[in-house]
Amino acid sequence: xxxxxxxxxxxxxxxxxxxxxxxxxxxxxxxxxxxxxxxxxxxxxxxxxxxxxxxxxxxxxxxxxxxxxxxxxxxxxxxxxxxxxxxxxxxxxxxxxxxxxxxxxxxxxxxxxxxxxxxxxxxxxxxxxxxxxxxxxxxxxxxxxxxxxxxxxxxxxxxxxxxxxxxxxxxxxxxxxxxxxxxxxxxxxxxxxxxxxxxxxxxxxxxxxxxxxxxxxxxxxxxxxxxxxxxxxxxxxxxxxxxxxxxxxxxxxxxxxxxxxxxxxxxxxxxxxxxxxxxxxxxxxxxxxxxxxxxxxxxxxxxxxxxxxxxxxxxxxxxxxxxxxxxxxxxxxxxxxxxxxxxxxxxxxxxxxxxxxxxxxxxxxxxxxxxxxxxxxxxxxxxxxxxxxxxxxxxxxxxxxxxxxxxxxxxxxxxxxxxxxxxx
Amino acid sequence: xxxxxxxxxxxxxxxxxxxxxxxxxxxxxxxxxxxxxxxxxxxxxxxxxxxxxxxxxxxxxxxxxxxxxxxxxxxxxxxxxxxxxxxxxxxxxxxxxxxxxxxxxxxxxxxxxxxxxxxxxxxxxxxxxxxxxxxxxxxxxxxxxxxxxxxxxxxxxxxxxxxxxxxxxxxxxxxxxxxxxxxxxxxxxxxxxxxxxxxxxxxxxxxxxxxxxxxxxxxxxxxxxxxxxxxxxxxxxxxxxxxxxxxxxxxxxxxxxxxxxxxxxxxxxxxxxxxxxxxxxxxxxxxxxxxxxxxxxxxxxxxxxxxxxxxxxxxxxxxxxxxxxxxxxxxxxxxxxxxxxxxxxxxxxxxxxxxxxxxxxxxxxxxxxxxxxxxxxxxxxxxxxxxxxxxxxxxxxxxxxxxxxxxxxxxxxxxxxxxxxxxxxxxxxxxxxxxxxxxxxxxxxxxxxxxxxxxxxxxxxxxxxxxxxxxxxxxxxxxxxxxxxxxxxxxxxxxxxxxxxxxxxxxxxxxxx
Numbered sequence: 038x039x040x041x042x043x044x045x046x047x048x049x050x051x052x053x054x055x056x057x058x059x060x061x062x063x064x065x066x067x068x069x070x071x072x073x074x075x076x077x078x079x080x081x082x083x084x085x086x087x088x089x090x091x092x093x094x095x096x097x098x099x100x101x102x103x104x105x106x107x108x109x110x111x112x113x114x115x116x117x118x119x120x121x122x123x124x125x126x127x128x129x130x131x132x133x134x135x136x137x138x139x140x141x142x143x144x145x146x147x148x149x150x151x152x153x154x155x156x157x158x159x160x161x162x163x164x165x166x167x168x169x170x171x172x173x174x175x176x177x178x179x180x181x182x183x184x185x186x187x188x189x190x191x192x193x194x195x196x197x198x199x200x201x202x203x204x205x206x207x208x209x210x211x212x213x214x215x216x217x218x219x220x221x222x223x224x225x226x227x228x229x230x231x232x233x234x235x236x237x238x239x240x241x242x243x244x245x246x247x248x249x250x251x252x253x254x255x256x257x258x259x260x261x262x263x264x265x266x267x268x269x270x271x272x273x274x275x276x277x278x279x280x281x282x283x284x285x286x287x288x289x290x291x292x293x294x295x296x297x298x299x300x301x302x303x304x305x306x307x308x309x310x311x312x313x314x315x316x317x318x319x320x321x322x323x324x325x326x327x328x329x330x331x332x333x334x335x336x337x338x339x340x341x342x343x344x345x346x347x348x349x350x351x352x353x354x355x356x357x358x359x360x361x362x363x364x365x366x367x368x369x370x371x372x373x374x375x376x377x378x379x380x381x382x383x384x385x386x387x388x389x390x391x392x393x394x395x396x397x398x399x400x401x402x403x404x405x406x407x408x409x410x411x412x413x414x415x416x417x418x419x420x421x422x423x424x425x426x427x428x429x430x431x432x433x434x435x436x437x438x439x440x441x442x443x444x445x446x447x448x449x450x451x452x453x454x455x456x457x458x459x460x461x
Numbered sequence: 462x463x464x465x466x467x468x469x470x471x472x473x474x475x476x477x478x479x480x481x482x483x484x485x486x487x488x489x490x491x492x493x494x495x496x497x498x499x500x501x502x503x504x505x506x507x508x509x510x511x512x513x514x515x516x517x518x519x520x521x522x523x524x525x526x527x528x529x530x531x532x533x534x535x536x537x538x539x540x541x542x543x544x545x546x547x548x549x550x551x552x553x554x555x556x557x558x559x560x561x562x563x564x565x566x567x568x569x570x571x572x573x574x575x576x577x578x579x580x581x582x583x584x585x586x587x588x589x590x591x592x593x594x595x596x597x598x599x600x601x602x603x604x605x606x607x608x609x610x611x612x613x614x615x616x617x618x619x620x621x622x623x624x625x626x627x628x629x630x631x632x633x634x635x636x637x638x639x640x641x642x643x644x645x646x647x648x649x650x651x652x653x654x655x656x657x658x659x660x661x662x663x664x665x666x667x668x669x670x671x672x673x674x675x676x677x678x679x680x681x682x683x684x685x686x687x688x689x690x691x692x693x694x695x696x697x698x699x700x701x702x703x704x705x706x707x708x709x710x711x712x713x714x715x716x717x718x719x720x721x722x723x724x725x726x727x728x729x730x731x732x733x734x735x736x737x738x739x740x741x742x743x744x745x746x747x748x749x750x751x752x753x754x755x756x757x758x759x760x761x762x763x764x765x766x767x768x769x770x771x772x773x774x775x776x777x778x779x780x781x782x783x784x785x786x787x788x789x790x791x792x793x794x795x796x797x798x799x800x801x802x803x804x805x806x807x808x809x810x811x812x813x814x815x816x817x818x819x820x821x822x823x824x825x826x827x828x829x830x831x832x833x834x835x836x837x838x839x840x841x842x843x844x845x846x847x848x849x850x851x852x853x854x855x856x857x858x859x860x861x862x863x864x865x866x867x868x869x870x871x872x873x874x875x876x877x878x879x880x881x882x883x884x885x886x887x888x889x890x891x892x893x894x895x896x897x898x899x900x901x902x903x904x905x906x907x908x909x910x911x912x913x914x915x916x917x918x919x920x921x922x923x924x925x926x927x928x929x930x931x932x933x934x935x936x937x938x939x940x941x942x943x944x945x946x947x948x949x950x951x952x953x954x955x956x957x958x959x960x961x962x963x964x965x966x967x968x969x970x971x972x973x974x
Contacts, residue, residue: 333611360624
């Protein structure tokens with residue numbers, strides 16, 4: 038069954054990767070040959086990409102150079118810190134004056150927000166408004182962000198562990214065990230996640246379900262997260278299995294075996310580090326899927342339920358109030374989108390960073406500017422260093438590359454193009 | 462190949478069987494068959510519980526009940542379907558299903574087709590303009606759409622796409638600032654998409670902005686929104702434009718025969734406009750008629766193309782057929798629009814044409830055109846929601862696969878031997894870039910039949926997804942199992958089709974079973 042007529046998608050994470058065993062710069066090649074201007078003094082801007090760095094350092098550098106991912110990281114961290122500090126966590130109290138359950142007198146008519154664009158520096162008592170019984174929407178949204186983030190992280194961890202272990206075992210041992218595990222995976226994939234998610238969500242939040250005699254309110258969110266993680270691991274398992282199938286044929290695995298390493302050691306110490314890229318990237322992308330799935334289930338009523346708060350549950354609770362109290366609806370949705378967007382951008386940055394075929398070729402303008410700084414004559418043609426760049430017909434590649442007047446691009450102006458052109 | 466497919470089908474069918482077994486037990490444990498009795502204060506509550514247990518045969522172990530259910534369900538193979546009953550409603554599941562399936566297919570088909578066409582197109586342009594402002598804009602937009610929760614979008618669409626828009630229709634006036642902003646944005650977008658040197662960009666920007674401005678102004682000034690129609694002028698203009706654009710994309714304007722073919726087809730279409738209006742007036746139409754007319758139109762397109770002869774007549778014929786199909790579409794749209802006034806004034810509509818819920822307006826009697834218009838106004842919002850959600854993945858997919866193909870050596874060869882960029886992109890690159898889509902699209906289409914759960918629930922569209930959610934809420938086991946079996950079977954079929962298509966399309970794939 039190993040010959041399914043599919044290739045990997047254009048995301049292409051199956052390219053073999055050089056791990057620690059194959060030398061740090063196996064794919065990227067010796068640094069001196071890459072840049073046309075490498076011989077002139079300090080390493081040129083193209084060459085800097087590959088100067089004798091370890092795999093990890095290259096990945097880290099690419100990731101930190103990815104503007105979208107960095108922005109995503111920053112915003113996500115800010116949201117997390119803000120939400121956890123505002124509402125507190127566990128026994129630690131937060132700095133915000135209200136909590137998500139207590140209701141107070143309604144300040145503005147209908148509980149409209151006390152914070153508006155007309156006067157953005159006065160936050161007032163209820164910056165995101167109040168609901169019909171006077172509960173503070175800011176507190177509720179922040180609590181929802183906390184729960185949703187927690188659910189997202191738990192789903193990520195559960196799916197990561199399950200997917201990696203199952204994929205690794207299937208790919209390493211092959212044979213019957215592989216066939217069995219892959220049929221199990223098929224069984225999970227055969228139905229849409231939202232369907233299985235609703236059934237399991239109903240199970241977890243239903244009255245029949247109890248865990249060690251605890252009241253359902255205490256463990257509803259973590260239980261839901263674990264259950265959802267247990268259905269989202271399948272894609273990761275398939276990818277890890279594919280990687281392991283390819284890796285186990287490589288020489289370094291044979292060498293390890295000859296040297297007397299056991300199966301577990303080979304898998305954990307030799308093969309797993311080589312699949313880290315696939316695992317990290319896909320877990321991140323899975324987490325962005327997870328937060329939307331959790332919200333969708335809570336919206337349908339099969340996820341987190343009323344006394345408990347999550348972003349999807351808030352939207353579900355307030356959807357009928359949209360015409361009269363739109364703010365209750367806007368903020369929760371906005372935070373879902375923000376979190377998912379950040380995670381997606383981080384995932385994209387990680388994918389680019391781990392993809393050895395993705396060589397960052399600086400934009401022509403950036404190279405010229407680097408030349409100018411180094412005191413050379415700016416103006417060189419696009420040279421085909423990176424695979425990604427060679428075949429494309431960007432406006433830059435076709436333009437006769439000399440004497441680049443500022444503003445000739447027309448779109449977005451100088452700054453915009455610069456910042457974005459630097460990395461991808 | 463056949464052996465491979467058979468083996469695969471058998472193993473997946475087995476998996477599906479196991480899945481139904483596990484889910485049956487799980488559902489039996491999860492569902493609360495007494496949910497409506499829990500709060501009851503009836504004096505004979507004990508009896509009610511007893512009766513419910515009797516009705517659902519709860520004293521029999523769940524495993525035994527599963528095999529009873531399976532026996533009934535496997536009767537479908539020999540034409541004696543027994544999928545059980547939805548106990549709360551007291552309906553047979555087999556009577557619930559057909560309507561739900563038809564409704565879902567109605568909803569999903571158009572949305573999927575539009576999402577694929579638009580997504581592939583945007584992805585293609587974005588890949589050609591890699592690392593430009595336009596590309597970054599599209600990338601950001603598709604990430605945004607990935608992150609959008611469909612239920613949130615749906616509620617917004619209901620508010621702004623229906624309620625506010627219907628209010629707006631009552632008094633369609635827009636400030637000048639908005640019109641100018643819209644025109645400028647459109648100019649920027651076209652400029653980014655068409656690219657080129659600054660000497661080319663500026664006229665494109667100005668042209669697109671002016672055209673957008675003129676169109677918006679025309680629409681507002683003539684009250685077009687309240688009596689929309691294309692008329693013979695609109696159909697003719699769009700037809701001619703389609704002829705030029707399609708010829709450019711499919712053969713290039715250098716191929717004069719193809720250009721003349723498509724222009725001739727457009728002119729023939731304009732000539733047939735009035736006779737068709739008569740036909741629509743005197744003969745009661747149906748979808749069969751529509752299909753027939755479409756086939757005739759495509760036939761005319763092919764015939765014109767072949768009549769121009771030349772070295773490669775089928776290229777012209779293909780272009781002619783495409784133009785004919787586009788023309789027929791616009792003639793259809795025009796005729797549907799002609800019923801707008803009547804539809805909008807109908808007492809059941811009362812001047813609020815865009816619907817938020819359901820699949821059709823009750824008590825609306827009308828001919829083929831009015832009922833279709835009604836079903837389109839109902840389809841509009843759920844379709845937009847579905848398109849928004851699935852558009853992003855197609856865009857990203859096409860972009861990625863297009864970039865991969867564009868980086869290959871044969872593309873460089875094609876450029877090096879002096880082929881025009883259009884030929885390189887449309888013929889050499891795009892066809893191969895679409896190859897991976899062949900394994901994605903069937904799965905998407907077929908899983909969407911079971912998958913539009915949230916959209917259907919919000920828009921009150923009684924399809925498969927809503928059936929599933931409602932049955933979950935009513936704690937009815939049998940409809941859920943029917944849903945699971947159907948969705949699972951469709952998924953099996955979809956994967957088979959995808960594997961088969963891919964193996965047929967890509968000669969590099971060799972299957973050894």
